[in-house]
Amino acid sequence: MSIGRRAFSNRLELWTARNRQETMFVKSFAIALSLVLAGTGIASAQTNKKQAPAQPQAQAAAPGAPTRIQQFDAWGAYSYQSGAGKVCYVLSVPTTKLPASGIDHGDNFFIVSQRPGQNISYEPQAMMGYPLKENSKVDVVIDNKTFVLFTKDKAAWVENAAQEPALVAALKSGHSLKVTATSKRGTGTTYTYSLKGVTAALKQIENCK
Numbered sequence: 001m002s003i004g005r006r007a008f009s010n011r012l013e014l015w016t017a018r019n020r021q022e023t024m025f026v027k028s029f030a031i032a033l034s035l036v037l038a039g040t041g042i043a044s045a046q047t048n049k050k051q052a053p054a055q056p057q058a059q060a061a062a063p064g065a066p067t068r069i070q071q072f073d074a075w076g077a078y079s080y081q082s083g084a085g086k087v088c089y090v091l092s093v094p095t096t097k098l099p100a101s102g103i104d105h106g107d108n109f110f111i112v113s114q115r116p117g118q119n120i121s122y123e124p125q126a127m128m129g130y131p132l133k134e135n136s137k138v139d140v141v142i143d144n145k146t147f148v149l150f151t152k153d154k155a156a157w158v159e160n161a162a163q164e165p166a167l168v169a170a171l172k173s174g175h176s177l178k179v180t181a182t183s184k185r186g187t188g189t190t191y192t193y194s195l196k197g198v199t200a201a202l203k204q205i206e207n208c209k
Contacts, residue, residue, distance in 0.1 A: 069204055073197030077204040085117025088208035090201035094179075094191035103187055106130050110179065110193055112168060114208040122168045122202070126156040131184040141178045142170040142195075156181070172199045 069077040069088075074095070079088045090112050097105045106129015113123050124147075126138055131154055138149040138156040147167045149156035158164050171177065177193040 070201075071197075072200040072204070074194035075197040075201035077201045079205070079208065082115075082117070084115065086208055087117075088114040088205035090198065090205060092193050092198070095194050096192040098190040099187075103183075103189075104130070105189065108179075108191055110177065112171070112202060114205050116209050122164065124158055124164060124167050124171075126179050126181070128154045128156075128181060128183075128189075130154065132156065133182040133184050133186060136182045138179060138181045140167065141180070142167070142174040143176060145170050145174075151181075168202070171195060172202065 066078045066080045066089075069079055071077075075090050075092045077088070077090050079086055081087075091109055094108050097108070107127075108129050109127045111125045111127060113125065114121060115123070124140075126140065126149060132138070132151040134151075136151050137159070138151055140147045140149060145166075147163055147170075148159045150159045158167060174195050177195055179191045179193070181189050181191075183189060
C-alpha cells in the first residue's frame with residue numbers, strides 16, 4: 001500500500017535534503033567511472049576481478065571524494081567521508097540503453113548506499129543522466145518482481161520504504177535488473193543492468209563504519 005500524501009511529502013523532503021550531497025558525490029566521479037568502464041568493458045572487468053581484485057587507492061583522497069574499495073564484476077564498492085560520517089555504496093552502470101539512438105542518455109547508475117551515521121541501511125536509488133518527468137514513476141523490475149520508485153529531478157527512490165529490503169534481497173537473488181523511466185521531455189527509456197557481483201559488493205559494505 002502506498003504511503004499517505006502527507007507522509008509521502010515529508011519523505012520526499014527528507015530524501016531531497018539528504019541526497020543533495022549524494023548527488024554531488026555521484027556527479028564528481030561519473031565521468032571517471034564511465035571512462036574506466038568504457039575502456040575495460042564489463043567482460044574485461046570480470047576477468048580482471050578473477051586475476052587480481054582492485055585495491056583501494058593508495059593516495060589520500062580529497063575530502064568528500066570517493067574511494068573505490070573493490071570491483072566485483074559489474075558492481076563496484078565505494079566509500080567517502082561526509083559530515084555525518086562514512087558513507088558506503090555499491091554502484092553499477094547499464095549494459096544496454098534504450099532507445100539506442102536519437103537521445104542523450106547521459107550517465108546512469110543504480111546505487112545501494114549505507115549511511116551508518118544516519119541510521120540508513122541498504123537504500124536503493126536510481127540516478128539518471130537527465131531530468132525525469134515531474135510526478136512520474138520509475139519501475140525497477142528484477143526477474144518477475146516490480147518495485148515502484150518516485151522521482152525528484154534526476155533521481156528516484158523506492159516509494160514505499162518497507163519494500164527497500166525486498167528490493168535489495170531481489171538484487172541478491174535475481175538474474176536481471178531493468179529500469180524504465182520517462183524523461184522530462186516525455187521520452188520513455190529503459191536500462192538493463194547486470195547483477196553479476198552485486199551480492200559480493202553488498203557484502204563488502206556490510207560493516208561500513
